[in-house]
Amino acid sequence: MAEGNQSTVTEFILTGFPGLHSKYHGIASAVLLLVYSLTLIGNATFLFLFATDRSLHKPMYYIILNLSACDILFSTTTLPKIITKYWFQSGTISFTACFVQMYFVHYLGTVNSNILFLMALDRYLAICHPLRYPLVLKNSTIGILSIIAWVIAKAGPLSMVIRAYPLPYCASNIINHCYCDHIGITTLACTDRAPYGFPAFIFAMVVLLGPLAFIFFSYCCIIITVLKIANWQGRLKSLSTCSTQLIIISLYYLPRCFVYLASNVGIKFRADMRIVTIMLYSLSPPMINPLIYCLRAKDVRESLRRRFSKSIFPRKAQVSAISN
Template sequence: MSEMNTSRVSEFILTGFPGLHPEYYGLASAVLFLVYFVTVLANITVFYLFATNRCLHKPMYYIILNLSACDLLFSTATLPKIISRYWFQAGTISFTGCFVQMFFVHYLGSVNSFILFLMAFDRYLAICHPLRYATYLKQTTLFFLSLSAWIIAIIVPVILVIRAYPLPFCGPNKISHCFCDHVGITGLACTDRTPYSFAAFVGAMITLLVPLSFIVFSYSAILIDVSKIAGFKNRIKSLSTCSTHLIIISLYYLPRCFVYLTSYVGIVFSTDVRIVIIMLYSLGPPMVNPLIYCLRAKDIRQYIKEILKIKWSKVKIHLTTKTF
C-alpha cells in the first residue's frame, strides 16, 4: 500500500484506561482534575516566588524555573483532554489535533531531560569547580544553555511527526492511552510500523540516554570529590546541596528505565497497568516537583517562612485591633 496520505480517519478516540468501569468515570475525572489543579497551582507558585524574591535569581533557581515551565506545559498539553473524556464523555480528538498533542508530549519530555542535564551540570560545577562556578555559569551563559535545551529538543519530535503524519490510516482509530503518542498513533497505521518504531526508539535513546550519561558522569565525579573532603559532616553537607536534584532526576529516570528494562527482558504488563505506570511517571513529577523545591531548597524554604511570618503578624495585629 502506498504510504501517501490516503487517510480515511478524521479523528482519533482516546480510550483512557480501557478496563475502567463507567461507574468510576466521575471519580477518575475528579482525581485527574485535582492532579491538574495542584500541578498548575504549585508551578505558578514557583513563578511567583521567583518573581517576588531577587535572592532566588541564581543559576540553580533559573534551571528550576525552566523545569517548572516544562512541567506546567506538559500537564496542560495532556490532562485537559483526558479529563473531558471522563467528565463529559468527550474522548475524540481531531486527526491534526492528535499529532499536535503527540508533538508536545515528546517535545516537552525531551526538554525535561535536557533541563535535568543542566541541573547535573550546575551541581558538577558548584562542587567540583567551586572557584570557577561564577565564571562558567553566568546569567547569560545559563540563558543560552536553557534556550538551547528548548530549541534542540524540537528536532526529534518534528522528525517523528513529519514521518508519521502522511501514513495511511484506514482502519481502527482508538488509541489505548490517555494522550496521543508516537507508539499509539503509528500502531493504527495501515502499513508496517517497524521503520517508524525504530526511528522513535533511536530518538528516545538520544534524548534520554545522552543526558543520563552526563548525569551519571557528573554525580560520579561529585562523589569522588566529596570523598576527599575531610570530616563526615562536611561530606554530608556537600551532598545535601544535590539532594533536590537527585530526587527530581530519580522521579524522571527510574520509572522510565524500569519500563524499558522490563520490556527488554520480556515482561509484559496489561494495557491498564502499563497506562497507569506511564501516567504516574509522566504526571506525578510535575505535581510533586514544586513541593520538593519548597521543602529541600534552603532559599525557597526560608522565603516561604518569611512570607508566612509576615502574614501571621498581620493576622495577629488584626485580631488585636478587633479585640480592643
C-alpha cells in the same frame, strides 16, 4: 497500501485506562483533576516566588524555573483531554489535534530531559569545581543554556510528526492511551511501521540515555570529590546540596528506565498496567517536584515563609489596631 495522505480517519478515540468500569469514571476524573490542580498550584507558586524574591535569582533556581514551566505545559497538554473523557464522556480528539498533542508530549519530554542535564551540570561544577562555578555558571550562562535546551528539543519531535502525519490511517482509530503519542498513533497506520518506529526509538534512547550518561558521570565525580573531604560534616553538607536535584532526577529516570528495560528483556505488561505506569511516571514528578523544592531547598523554604509572614502579620496588626 501506498503511503500518502489517504487517511479515512478524521478523529481518534482515546481509551484512557482500559477496563475501567463506568461507575469509576467520576472518581478517575476527580483524581486526575486533583493531580492537575496540585501541579498547577505547586509550580505556579514557585514561579511567583521566583518572580517576587530576588534572593532566588541564582543559577540553580533558574534551572528549576525552566523545569516548573515545562511541568505546567506538559500537564496542560495531556491532562485536560483525559479529564473531559471521564467527566463528560468525550474521548474523541480530532486528527490534527492528536498530532499537535503528540508533538508537545515528545517536545516537552525532550526539554525536561535537557533541563535535568543542566541540573547535573550545575551540581557537578558547584562541587567538583567550586572556584570556577561563579565564573562559568552565571545567570546569563544558564539563560543561554536554557534557551538552547528549549530550541534544540524541537527538531526530533517535529520530524516525527512530519513523517507520521501523511501516513494512511484507514483502519482502527482507537488509541490505547490517555494521550496521543508516536507509538499509539503510528501503530494504527495501514503500512509497515518499522521505517517510522525505529528512528523514533533511536531518538527516544538518545534523549533519555544521553543526559542520563552525563548525570551518571557527574554524580560519580561528585561522590569521589565528596569522599576526599576530611570531615563528615563537610561531606554531608556537600551531599545535601545535591539531594533535591537527585530526587527529581530519580523520579524522572528510574521508572522510565525500568519500563524500557522490562520491555527489552521480554517482561510483558497488561495494557491497563502499562498505561497506569506511564501515567504515574509522566504526571507524578510535575506534581511532586514543587513539594521537593519547598522541603529540601532552604532558599525556597525561607522565601515561602517570608511570603506567608507578610500575608499573615499585617492582618494581625490591622486587627489589633481596630481593637485598640
